[in-house]
Amino acid sequence: MTPRTGFLHLGLIGFPVEHSLSPRLHAAALRSIGLQGDYRLYSVPPLPGGESALRTLLDRMRGGEIQGLNVTIPHKRAVITMLDELSPSAGAIGAANTLRVRDGKLAGDNTDAAGFWADFCFLLESAGRNTQPGKAMVLGAGGAARAAVYALANQGWQVVVAARDPLQAAQLSADLGVPDLPGQITVIPYNRAGLAAHRDASALINATPLGMQPAADTCPWPVDLALPPGAVVYDLVYRPAATRLVNMAWTRGLPARGGTGMLVEQAILSFQLWSGQRPVRSALLDALTDPQQGAIL
Ligand code: NAP
Numbered sequence: 001m002t003p004r005t006g007f008l009h010l011g012l013i014g015f016p017v018e019h020s021l022s023p024r025l026h027a028a029a030l031r032s033i034g035l036q037g038d039y040r041l042y043s044v045p046p047l048p049g050g051e052s053a054l055r056t057l058l059d060r061m062r063g064g065e066i067q068g069l070n071v072t073i074p075h076k077r078a079v080i081t082m083l084d085e086l087s088p089s090a091g092a093i094g095a096a097n098t099l100r101v102r103d104g105k106l107a108g109d110n111t112d113a114a115g116f117w118a119d120f121c122f123l124l125e126s127a128g129r130n131t132q133p134g135k136a137m138v139l140g141a142g143g144a145a146r147a148a149v150y151a152l153a154n155q156g157w158q159v160v161v162a163a164r165d166p167l168q169a170a171q172l173s174a175d176l177g178v179p180d181l182p183g184q185i186t187v188i189p190y191n192r193a194g195l196a197a198h199r200d201a202s203a204l205i206n207a208t209p210l211g212m213q214p215a216a217d218t219c220p221w222p223v224d225l226a227l228p229p230g231a232v233v234y235d236l237v238y239r240p241a242a243t244r245l246v247n248m249a250w251t252r253g254l255p256a257r258g259g260t261g262m263l264v265e266q267a268i269l270s271f272q273l274w275s276g277q278r279p280v281r282s283a284l285l286d287a288l289t290d291p292q293q294g295a296i297l
Contacts, residue, residue, distance in 0.1 A: 001276035008037030009065065010274060013057060013079075014072035015050065017041040021288065022070055025267040028287035029279035046074045058082055061099060062106055068274030069099040071108075076143055083108040089154075093146045094175055098270040109273055112147035115266030117155065119257070120148075120203075120234050127232050127255030133157045133183060134202035137228070139190065139220045141169040144236050145207035150176055152205075153183030160198050162190040192222050199228040204249075206235040211243035219244040227252055238263050260288065 008030065012022050018041065026039040042057055044050040054075060060066045071079050076095040080086060083096065084105035090096040096108030121131050133156035138145050141163035152159050153176060163169030169187040176185055188194040204227065210220035221227060233249035238259035242250075249256035264284045271279050 001273075003276040004035070004067070004274070006036075008035060008067050008275060009040075010037060010068045010070075011040040011042055011066060012070040012072060013042045013044050013054065013075055015043055015045050015074060017043050017072065020072070021263065022267065024287040025264065025284050026271060028283045029267065029271040029275075032280035032283035033275070033277050035275060035277070042069075044075065047078050050075075054079065055082065058099070058106060061101055064101070067100070068270070070270055071097050071099060073143070080108055082106075089113045089147075089150060092176055092181075093150050095143055095146065097266065098273055100273050109270075110147060110150075111266040111269035111273070112144065112262070113151040113154075114269050115262045115264075116144075116148045116236070117151040118265040118269075119259075119261035120151070120205075122261060123232050123234055123255060123257040124203075129202075129232060129255075131155070135160065135198070135200065136203040136205060137162060137195070137198050137201040137231075138205045138207055139210075140206070140208035141165065141172045141187075142207065146172055146176065148205055148207050148236065149185060150181070152203075153181040153185055156182040157203075158184045158186075160186050160188055160201065162188050162194055164190040192225060195222065196225060199226070201228045201231050204228055204231045204233045206233075206237065206243075206245055209237065211235065211245050212237045213239045216240055217244065219248065221245055221248065223248070227254060229254075232256065235259060236262060260285075264288075 023039045030037045044053045085107045087109040090108045090110040093110050098109040098111050135158045136152050137160045139162050149159050173185045206220045208220045210218045233256035235243045235245050236259040237243050241258050246256040246258050
């Protein structure tokens with residue numbers, strides 16, 4: 001992609017969007033490579049009420065007024081029916097978090113999957129493990145789980161998805177199984193017996209909101225059940241930066257990492273799709289730190 005030089009109008013569609021960290025991240029990305037631009041928040045209520053506002057924003061993109069949009073809850077899935085084309089990951093996951101106009105067409109991409117994969121590999125490598133496919137247990141079957149499961153199965157991992165809603169999990173498995181991903185996806189009940197049966201997993205990934213502020217004392221893994229002894233632990237939750245699950249893993253001597261790195265990686269990948277340039281990673285990490293108060297996560 002040819003690097004852009006003009007002013008970039010970027011933004012985020014979601015509801016609510018007020019507390020998003022994306023404006024900080026993308027302002028830092030723009031600064032880090034000396035590009036002019038802005039990143040606005042577009043609060044669009046859930047459909048059907050927000051449909052005309054959503055379509056108006058998409059038309060503004062088609063008209064060249066806005067160059068790039070992120071999409072978050074509750075529109076990531078609904079928006080795909082309004083686009084002209086989808087990347088393979090957005091199509092398989094059934095959700096788009098990054099929109100751009102490519103060759104005159106409004107295109108949707110999903111950078112959560114590649115963002116997760118990049119940061120998960122960082123965890124594996126920093127733990128001295130190789131990135132060869134193994135067995136991963138993913139907790140949850142919502143939007144973020146879809147991205148993580150897609151990334152893992154696409155790399156040939158055997159993925160066990162623990163979900164409390166069997167229908168949601170069956171849908172995830174059916175959708176992601178379609179593009180013939182090299183890895184296998186199995187669904188298990190999200191209960192003590194289900195989890196205990198898969199303690200041979202080499203990776204445990206939390207894709208539920210359990211442990212997230214303001215309920216930081218909750219934990220997606222039963223506190224009286226031993227963690228998989230040979231696993232690395234990745235928690236997609238990034239508020240707090242180190243969740244109860246991450247702390248539990250560290251206490252047991254297991255390599256573990258929270259979701260801040262994924263947040264930064266997906267932003268870098270979105271920004272690259274819009275600008276054709278890679279922003280400076282450390283600048284984005286610095287943007288998540290308040291000079292007076294320290295880490296803001
Ligand atoms: P979501 O679509 O609402 O999915 C959440 C999943 O967790 C659903 O399967 C849900 O099941 C399950 N769940 C919720 N509460 C549960 C409980 N008490 N027990 C068992 N299962 C439970 O949310 P999401 O967008 O996937 O986000 C999940 C988490 O990932 C959030 O904390 C979000 O902040 C984080 N995330 C991080 C990044 C990053 O860049 N680091 C990116 C995306 C998301 P039900 O449907 O039955 O409720």
